[in-house]
Amino acid sequence: MTATPRTYWLEHAWLGTLPQALGSARAGGTPTEPGVAVEVRDGRITAVRAGTPAPPPGAEILRGLTLPGLANAHSHAFHRALRSTVQVGSGTFWTWRETMYTTAGRLTPDTYHALARATYAEMALAGVTAVGEFHYVHHAPGGTPYADPNAMGEALIEAAAEAGIRITLLDTAYLSSGFGQPPTAHQLRFSDGDADAWATRCSVLKERDHARIGAAVHSVRAVPAEQLATVARWAEERRAPLHVHLSEQTAENDACREAHGCTPAQLLALHGVLGPRTTGVHNTHLTAEDIALIGGSGTGTCMCPTTERDLADGIGPAAALQNEGSPLSLGSDSHAVIDLLEEARAMELDERLRTRTRGHWTAAALLRAATVDGHAALGWDDTGTIEAGARADLVTIALDSVRTAGPLPGLGAETAVFAATAADVRHTVVAGRHVVRDGAHTLVPDVPGALAQAVEALRA
Structure with a gap:
């Protein structure tokens, strides 16, 4: 912060x-403003002056198209080590999970810190x-707590600080391997034993300027039904965000029906998990009743299209969920790709494949999911817009790359979503501080080297 x-x-x-950005994709382009001066103090925007054709004296110049900072609403930082490795051969989500x-x-606290620092730098x-870090690797292998029971979570919070970005640590309850089943040997380090012990441990975590603490239910198969309310109550008392993997796999739905006679969404509703501070991640295999429950309760939906296609999970009903009242956000999840512009583009393109029609969201609506609504899903309600009072988070995309050169003047949102990639990001400003300048990270000098070293440490 400056x-x-x-x-x-x-x-x-x-x-x-x-809100007017949510109009039909057939309504035409979304103009951008040329020449905008943004004044910043104490990490917040104090004034926005459009119609400023020349840089004011002493201003820092951001050439290209500047958007509000992007929110990655769903991350498992350690999955970055799986990139390419899990692309060998065939299989399903369940075979991928064994490699994961x-x-x-x-992972140890030190190796996790190194990997997360490099991964968050890649995000910047x-x-x-x-x-939003969906964090469930809590303990040492075998389930023994570290001397600091939150050593792994603290490593992630520190990694985000060193990479220069904000984090919402979504501390995750992961207590069982399936309905009525104890954790497997692999899962022992994820489990606190029961939801009360989970709540006691994560209550010690402290928020900081760059860090918020939220909660997560890993999935309905990983938290016994009678303990779901404990996690929901913990989040409600703190007015904290609550996330949950929801109906990612048809096998989860089938097992839930067998155990409880209802779908996962219905089970969560019965135990008070759904609501405006809750976000369902994936929300892929839903019934019409599920969609109505999620939308009617104001529960958000975080789509992770690059992971959902990588794992062959399916295409979720994002348009139907939004039409029912579920705000949309985006995440890179397993980090097969870290590119929020690609996630936004993929949500629209996947819907085109599913329906064989074009134009389900405006480019502006897709950017809204990647910015203001994504930040809101993580508890940063004052972030994701370029307006006075908002946190001074900005990202600038080059308009002269081989991907972005040539569109009609003013079609900035369309260029960002349907032409640009993460490779076109030139500047990233967080709380008024330049974290990425001219395509180079200012805090982590060699991000590719840091990634290579951190991943290699986990192969030894």
């Missing part, structure tokens, strides 16, 4: 994060200014 007043001059800026367990079993290079 206490010294500072002015950024944005060559082009997308300011369309207001092997990597999880090798992609324009991400806040991450």
Whole structure:
């Protein structure tokens, strides 16, 4: 955070994060503003002046298209070590999970810190200014707590600080391997034994300027039904975000019906888990009743299209969920790809494949999911817009790359979503501080080297 007043001059800026951005994709383009001066103090925007054709004296110049900072609403940082490795051969989500367990079993607080620091730095290079870390690797292998029971969570919080981004640590209750089944050997380090012990441990975690503490139910198969309310109550008392993997797999739905006679969404509703501070992650295999329950309760939906396609999970009913009242956010989940622009694009393109029609969201609506609604899902309600009072989080996309050169003037949102990639991010500003400048991370000098070293440490 910078206490010294500072002015950024944005060559082009997308300011369309207001509700009217949710219009039909057939309504035409979403104009951007040329020449916008943004004044910043104490990490917040104090004034936005459009129609500023030249940079004010002393202003920092951001050439290209500037958007609000992007929110990665669903991350498992250690999955970054799986990239490419899990692409060998065929299989399903369940066979992929066995490889994931092997990597999880090798993590220590030090190696996790190194990997998360490098992964969060990669996110900053992609324009991400806040991450929701769905964190369940709590203890040492075998389930023995570390001397500091939150050593792994603290490693993640510190890693985010060193990478220069915000984090919402979604401390996750993961207590069973399936309905009525104890944790497997791989899962012992995830489990606190019961929800009360989980609540006691994560209550010790403290929020900081860059860190919020939220809660998560790993899934209905991983938290016994009678203990779901304990997790929901913990989040409610703290007014904290609560996330849950929901109906990612048809096998989960089938097992839930067999055990409880209802779908996972219905089970969560029965135990008070759904609601405006809750976000269901994936929400892939839902009934019409499920969609109505989620939307009617104001529960959010976090779509992770690059992971959902990588794991062959399926295409979730994002448009139907939003139409029923579920706010949308986006996440990179397993980090097969870290590119929130690709996640936004993929949500629309997947829906086109599913329906064989085009234009389900405006580009502005997709950017809204990646910005203001994503931050809200993580408990950062004052972030994700370029307006006075908001946190000064900005990301600038080059308009002169081979991907972004040539579109009609003013179609900034369309260029960002349907042409640009993370490789086009030139600047990332968090709380008024330049974290990425001219495509280089200012705090982690060699991000590829840091990633290679951190991943290699987990292969030893």
